[in-house]
Amino acid sequence: MSLRVGVIGGGQLARMMIAPAVELGIDIRVLAEAEGMSASLAATAVGDYRDAETVLAFARDVDVITFDHEHVPQPVLRALVDAGVAVHPGPDALRFAQDKLVMRARLAEIGAPQPDWAAVHDAAQLQAFLDDHGGRAVVKTPRGGYDGKGVRVVASADEADDWFADFAGEPILVEELVSFRRELAQQVARRPSGEMVPYPVVETVQRDGVCSEVFAPAPRASERLVEVAARLAMQIAEGLGVTGMLAVELFETTDERILVNELAMRPHNSGHWTQDGAVTSQFEQHLRAVLDLPLGDPSPVAEAAVMVNILGGPQGEAMTDRIAAAAAEHPSAKIHTYGKEPRPGRKVGHVNAVGDLDAAAYTARAAAAFFD
Amino acid sequence: MSLRVGVIGGGQLARMMIAPAVELGIDIRVLAEAEGMSASLAATAVGDYRDAETVLAFARDVDVITFDHEHVPQPVLRALVDAGVAVHPGPDALRFAQDKLVMRARLAEIGAPQPDWAAVHDAAQLQAFLDDHGGRAVVKTPRGGYDGKGVRVVASADEADDWFADFAGEPILVEELVSFRRELAQQVARRPSGEMVPYPVVETVQRDGVCSEVFAPAPRASERLVEVAARLAMQIAEGLGVTGMLAVELFETTDERILVNELAMRPHNSGHWTQDGAVTSQFEQHLRAVLDLPLGDPSPVAEAAVMVNILGGPQGEAMTDRIAAAAAEHPSAKIHTYGKEPRPGRKVGHVNAVGDLDAAAYTARAAAAFFD
Known part of the structure; x- marks a missing residue:
């Protein structure tokens, strides 16, 4: 029996795992979001990765679950672990990739060098950070950003008003504009x-x-x-x-x-x-x-x-x-x-x-x- | 629309075409001899490559037919060409790979250097070749040999008697034993x-x-x-x-x-x-x-x-x-x-x-x- 890897997500990263899987004799199976995706050659299932039942069914016959992206919700990841499925990276690690505030806090704990940052709940807190950092900074939504989305350089606190509204009382991330x-x-x-x-x-x-x-x-x-x-x-x-x-x-x-x-x-x-x-x-x-x-x-x-x-x-x-x-x-x-x-x-x-x-x-x- | 390649034969050579096909965005489809073969990931059909109907059906939606091996019979290859399918290598070329006597004759025509050789119909002709070439030679069945099968070093003509019988009057190939x-x-x-x-x-x-x-x-x-x-x-x-x-x-x-x-x-x-x-x-x-x-x-x-x-x-x-x-x-x-x-x-x-x-x-x- 070959080793079996289940990849959640049918994008190009899953697609590019196919070539080495074939050469190494690894049975690669993909849960794709839709038909005709990048990794469709290896797609054995099509479904919603946010649905625990779909993901558990997909995971039934594999040796490990891994990912094309970091967006699988924590409850779904936990359900996999609870069902005895090997998940790599695991939910505890993926938390840090899913929420930039959680990541910044953890990097601070382990002493990794990073830009000055803060969790800000409102414009006043953001303005205070700006005042301390030369009047400009980078604001980021903690979740859902990629490829430049959810990232904005601001010079005044009201430029993030829409995100404060969207995140409804949850903090957003502000970072020093690094030279x-x-x-x-x-x-x-x-x-x-x-x-x-x-x-x-x-x-x-x-x-x-x-x-x-x-x-x-x-x-x-x-x-x-x-x-x-x-x-x-x-x-x-x-x-x-x-x-x-x-x-x-x-x-x-x-x-x-x-x-x-x-x-x-x-x-x-x-x-x-x-x-x-x-x-x-x-x-x-x-x-x-x-x-x-x-x-x-x-x-x-x-x-x-x-x-x-x-x-x-x-x-x-x-x-x-x-x-x-x-x-x-x-x-x-x-x-x-x-x-x-x-x-x-x-x-x-x-x-x-x-x-x-x-x-x-x-x-x-x-x-x-x-x-x- | 991607370019579509149909590969006849599901062995390791077809399997190893999968990786570059995926990377180049080529739609690769394999006609495999059976389920679970080396190239099964890309198998879109299972069937007998000696059956023209099977092969024609497989070839219907591809831009070109190519091969994992050289064993597709000439009538099947000709049927593909007659149906307007691009076949590479084509039947005329594959003839030279399918029959070693035909190959030797053609290489002689184009002046490619090769061992001395002859088409021998019986033990007497083989013995004559042996006598001319130091008493030892290599005999080969013109068709069906691979990986050392269908090849034999002989020092006396009766060592090929079984092949003369098998080939029932058709010549077999004898070649100089090259130092x-x-x-x-x-x-x-x-x-x-x-x-x-x-x-x-x-x-x-x-x-x-x-x-x-x-x-x-x-x-x-x-x-x-x-x-x-x-x-x-x-x-x-x-x-x-x-x-x-x-x-x-x-x-x-x-x-x-x-x-x-x-x-x-x-x-x-x-x-x-x-x-x-x-x-x-x-x-x-x-x-x-x-x-x-x-x-x-x-x-x-x-x-x-x-x-x-x-x-x-x-x-x-x-x-x-x-x-x-x-x-x-x-x-x-x-x-x-x-x-x-x-x-x-x-x-x-x-x-x-x-x-x-x-x-x-x-x-x-x-x-x-x-x-x-």
Whole structure:
């Protein structure tokens, strides 16, 4: 009998687990939100991940449940655990990914470096934070944000009035506006039995709050930075009880500190380069980790890897034509598509290239530009 | 609409096309011989590939038909072509892979270097060939041989009596017993529109007529050898009208010539190293080629890649335990399994490793040894 992994959510992260699952002989099954989703090839069920009965039925014949996203409600996660299902990452860890205030409080407890922050209940408290932090700050809804949604830079307290109304007395998160040199991301895999393997720290570039490019390993990173970032991610994985892949999004400040921006407890856009640029891809590593199999070698296979997202992109047959055109000009570009209907700004695929940094960046960007 | 590829045959070669198909956004569908085969994840039909009706029904909604093996009978292939289905490689090319006498005759026509050979109808003709070639030779059944089956070294004509009887008046193939230094394999991809991309020539090691190890690129290969092998494979791909991946198995003789041993018109065991050791794997390249998409970069990503087959291997849960044990000791080993019931000597998976040649060979062999 093969090992059986059940993935909740049929998006591109589940889709990209299929390839390593097939190679390793892991039986991968997906609970998709609808027909025709990115991971439909492995979908054995379609249903609502917020419904405990649906999820329990899906989980009946698998060795472990894991996730394409962090949105499965805590009561559903608890029901799985109560039914004896192995769930990785587990509900206790996922709480920290589901609520940014809970995450900030926990990171403070374990002493992880992060921007100044506060839980603010009203405009007066927000104004006080602004007054203490140079008049500008970042406000975030504690739940439901992603890809730049639920995040806003404000210079006056009334700019968050709608969120105070929406959250009806619950606090929202305010953070110091960090003066950063660049953004980094540090991934680490952790097994339930404790083994941890960090990946090289990478540089990420955001456009309109959405990841657009990743450079791996992070260019011009000192040995100390590489070491500090890896240790920090391991400290967080352990401190928050994360199993599977953890991505720690970081600010590298102008005064050479690193601060935790966000966490993701699953394979992450900042790790897509590993599909073509590392001995073990983050998707294979996630499967190994959640199954408590020994972790793979995270070493890069080339001097550098560059990932460029395909955002938006053309529809239907036009997409096929663009793949052909990009492939014709750039035979070394690795094109990954998600089988999603394109919408402006939506991530529908990405391009990886490996080699020396300049050549990889040129190839990945030039190939991705065919999809504009 | 995605491009749709229909693969006839549900073995490991079809299975290993799934990963690149998913990443490139190609809709892959497999006609499997039975339930639960290696490529079952992508199986949309189960049936007999010798039955034209079954195959025509399977081919109805795909852009191209390709193969996990070369055994689809010519009348079935012709029925596909007559129905307007794109078939790659096509029937004319597959004839040369299906009948070794037809292949030898065609290679002679195009002037490809090969061992001395003859079509012999009876023991007297075989004896004459033996007398001309030092008293020993290799006899082969023209059809149905693979992995050492249908091949026999003989020193006297009566050792082929059973085959003369089986083939009832049809000739069998006899070949000079080549004094070779080592065996090589040269792969090339060719699109219907003509573009060809050769891979680096590799060294293959056979045990009991079955491929056991591959070293890529072939160690200590002169520039001239690399060039000659690539050109030869391109000459054959063109001369035989092959589309998709072609593998040319070669002897490197003690007097430094190369001679064509066998051909395979599909992804081939000698190219499994490309999954982890080349920018474009042979499985992705085959899909690109048969869809007439631009071909990918065949360059190695590391100094060397070594592939070691897993032959036989343990059953069921024991297999999972061995994967875990091998992975624990060798984090950089890339383990690929075929989801097949193990039988002694049966190929049930392989291990790739990349790096410098010695380290890669050590890792691949040591990890594969866990499955003995």
